[in-house]
Amino acid sequence: MSREISLPADLNPLFHLGGLGFYLFWIVAVTGLYLFIFFETSIMGAWASVELISNEQYYVGSLMRSLHRYASAAMVLVVTAHLAKEFLMKRYQGPRWFSWVSGVPLLWLLFASGIGGYWLVWDERAQYVAQTTATLFDALPIVVEPMAFGLIDNATVSDRFFSLLIFLHVGIPLALLLGMFIHIQRISRSKSLPPKRLALAALASLTVVSLIKPATSMAPADLDRSVQSVDLDWYYMNVYPLIDILGSGPVWGLLLGITIALLLVPLLSRAPEPTIAVVDPDNCNGCGWCFADCPYDAVYMKPHDYKKNHQQSVVIADKCVGCGICAGACPTVTPFKSVNHALSGINLAHKSNATILDEIIIDLKKMSSPGRVLLVGCGHGANIDGFAADDVATVSLECTAQLPPSYIDYLCRREGVDTVVLTGCREGDCYHRVGVELQQARLRHEREPHLRFKDVAVNVHELWVGSGGRGAIADKLRQLRQSDKVGQSGQSDQPRKAPSAAKGVTDEAS
Amino acid sequence: MKLPEVVLVAVLFGSVALILGYLTDSPEYQVLPEGQTELKFVVRHSGKRLGVCKVPEAADMAKLAPNMRQLEVCPSEKSPMAVELRLNGQLRYSGQVAPSGIHNDGVIALYRRFSIDAGSLDLHLRLKSDIRQEAFSHDFRQTISTGQDSIVVLHVDDSGVRVYQPGLTPVS
Ligand code: HEM
Ligand code: SF4
Numbered sequence A: 001m002s003r004e005i006s007l008p009a010d011l012n013p014l015f016h017l018g019g020l021g022f023y024l025f026w027i028v029a030v031t032g033l034y035l036f037i038f039f040e041t042s043i044m045g046a047w048a049s050v051e052l053i054s055n056e057q058y059y060v061g062s063l064m065r066s067l068h069r070y071a072s073a074a075m076v077l078v079v080t081a082h083l084a085k086e087f088l089m090k091r092y093q094g095p096r097w098f099s100w101v102s103g104v105p106l107l108w109l110l111f112a113s114g115i116g117g118y119w120l121v122w123d124e125r126a127q128y129v130a131q132t133t134a135t136l137f138d139a140l141p142i143v144v145e146p147m148a149f150g151l152i153d154n155a156t157v158s159d160r161f162f163s164l165l166i167f168l169h170v171g172i173p174l175a176l177l178l179g180m181f182i183h184i185q186r187i188s189r190s191k192s193l194p195p196k197r198l199a200l201a202a203l204a205s206l207t208v209v210s211l212i213k214p215a216t217s218m219a220p221a222d223l224d225r226s227v228q229s230v231d232l233d234w235y236y237m238n239v240y241p242l243i244d245i246l247g248s249g250p251v252w253g254l255l256l257g258i259t260i261a262l263l264l265v266p267l268l269s270r271a272p273e274p275t276i277a278v279v280d281p282d283n284c285n286g287c288g289w290c291f292a293d294c295p296y297d298a299v300y301m302k303p304h305d306y307k308k309n310h311q312q313s314v315v316i317a318d319k320c321v322g323c324g325i326c327a328g329a330c331p332t333v334t335p336f337k338s339v340n341h342a343l344s345g346i347n348l349a350h351k352s353n354a355t356i357l358d359e360i361i362i363d364l365k366k367m368s369s370p371g372r373v374l375l376v377g378c379g380h381g382a383n384i385d386g387f388a389a390d391d392v393a394t395v396s397l398e399c400t401a402q403l404p405p406s407y408i409d410y411l412c413r414r415e416g417v418d419t420v421v422l423t424g425c426r427e428g429d430c431y432h433r434v435g436v437e438l439q440q441a442r443l444r445h446e447r448e449p450h451l452r453f454k455d456v457a458v459n460v461h462e463l464w465v466g467s468g469g470r471g472a473i474a475d476k477l478r479q480l481r482q483s484d485k486v487g488q489s490g491q492s493d494q495p496r497k498a499p500s501a502a503k504g505v506t507d508e509a510s
Numbered sequence B: 001m002k003l004p005e006v007v008l009v010a011v012l013f014g015s016v017a018l019i020l021g022y023l024t025d026s027p028e029y030q031v032l033p034e035g036q037t038e039l040k041f042v043v044r045h046s047g048k049r050l051g052v053c054k055v056p057e058a059a060d061m062a063k064l065a066p067n068m069r070q071l072e073v074c075p076s077e078k079s080p081m082a083v084e085l086r087l088n089g090q091l092r093y094s095g096q097v098a099p100s101g102i103h104n105d106g107v108i109a110l111y112r113r114f115s116i117d118a119g120s121l122d123l124h125l126r127l128k129s130d131i132r133q134e135a136f137s138h139d140f141r142q143t144i145s146t147g148q149d150s151i152v153v154l155h156v157d158d159s160g161v162r163v164y165q166p167g168l169t170p171v172s
């Protein structure tokens, strides 16, 4: 393979957009608190107090103000990209509708927070925004006394109105924060902070722009004069020129239309009715591993139906997306057992893991070629159709983490599989959020249930190449065939280059 | 991390940050074309009641509790106000402004902003507080000279029509 320069997964903002949203919020909150200390809540004092922060505090005030502005702008950028990405990945389907729908009001709260902030500076930009916002709201039929009456000229603005604005600029962001927490309620182990290096890189770049181009105010607001031109913040105020051009009615139509369209997105998708996981109490020993691994908080534990002093797991059907990760976590599947060899405590309803194992074994038995590859596909990675051959058995799962590590041990030890190639979503970008991570941890002995045999571990190849990775899979198979790993007999005990999966694998059979 | 990766990260984050910074206040947006200013048209009028007040019949009065007895009973519904505004001969607003409130008994409030050429401005405002009448009951005309970017307020309330340029000497 050629040596390409690529962005490490932990530094790829596109893999951590939601977490970046939270992180930027915290930057805005901390810097906002700083600004609030020095801000003067009055029509006469506001602009001057912001000037003091910017110019009289040896860069500190200016940096705080600039970070506050640029982190806010970055939030719009990041959240828009987050929305687009979740849309493209169809993460709004089935029980995942909750995360999608609860994201939509966050957009309104985010914009209201940002626009309100610009208002407080009470410069010409604030004047323009205040007057145009008033025009927009005055078009609503519920208005008795137009808001604009308070903004006719300098004589009509009041400090009381201004205090209300401050209250809103604290209150709306708090509502946003609450909304953000609700937004991630339905998923477990949510990544509400980006990886450390990404967080540092983001903060560093925001600091650099803050130093090169500190945030500034326009001239103080003067309602006796008309604003001729404004330096708009195009992240937060992109809709304002439209209000000028189209008028308030059409803009309301546009905003409400977009909102309703977004809210309806989960209804429009015609995803196949998701299969869900079911628990078999007979085979559940109450270990709680499925509960620990479910990425959607769809499993909980309760006292066992009939086994004394035991727990058992329960699946919440409304939350289960049918990823199968729980089935891959269940330790009662040990094909090495002589009785009921592959029955497990939890399985996808439409097809149990035991059936999947049987199918693989049937395929393997049909193969005449002794050096055999098991190619494992995932429903959201590359399509593996067509790779099956006399030396390659294939199995396609909903998620790579649906495959219990004990199956890998068993197939390699007892069924003559030489090499296992696991494919799936790109690292850090798993459709089922954490499937790749969980499976990696199991392979590396970092998480239960783990792979047991060291000699098996060295023959597990991970190919986290995503849905566009067919080429990489073909390359891998070709490479394996060239290195005599496939299609030849009696070579399987040659010393082999250990793939990353071997790291940390120490014990033999436990 | 290898050096090429560090460079990649720096270039990527740097360029996103620069675009981010740029769009927070650029490009500039021209609100009003060169040489124009704004006229703010404000109407705040208590409006005209549609019905006439009546002295209640003595028999009806007797049925009411003593504290509810009134000398006159006035229907509270008000007429919309017809408004027509011409600036330099051009019709800029024409319509009926309904009273606020679900019973149409609140104030008549209207707010509009118009961009105007700075310089000489000929204002012509006609009002009809009772929609049932044929002719306009108010006809206001005035020519003023505006400052470069000072706004003009055309203000209508119960006491009449006023035009002024706040911050400059009031013109009327
Ligand atoms: C302030 C704005 C927002 C913040 C801070 C935010 C944050 C997050 C976070 C931290 C996650 C969890 C990521 C993970 O652990 O995998 C997430 C997931 C998600 N968000 Fe947002 N989000 C915001 C707005 C939105 C919006 C506007 C939408 C779409 C309308 C949206 C849709 C989703 C979806 C569909 C998921 C995936 C849930 C799943 O994987 O099942 N979010 N968000
Ligand atoms: S299949 Fe299992 S892990 Fe996946 S959502 Fe359902 S209960 Fe959770």
Ligand code: SF4
Residues within 6 Å of the ligand: A279, A283, A284, A285, A286, A287, A288, A289, A290, A291, A312, A313, A329, A330, A331, A332, A344, A345, A346
């Ligand atoms: S992982 Fe299996 S045994 Fe453990 S609680 Fe879940 S169903 Fe029961």
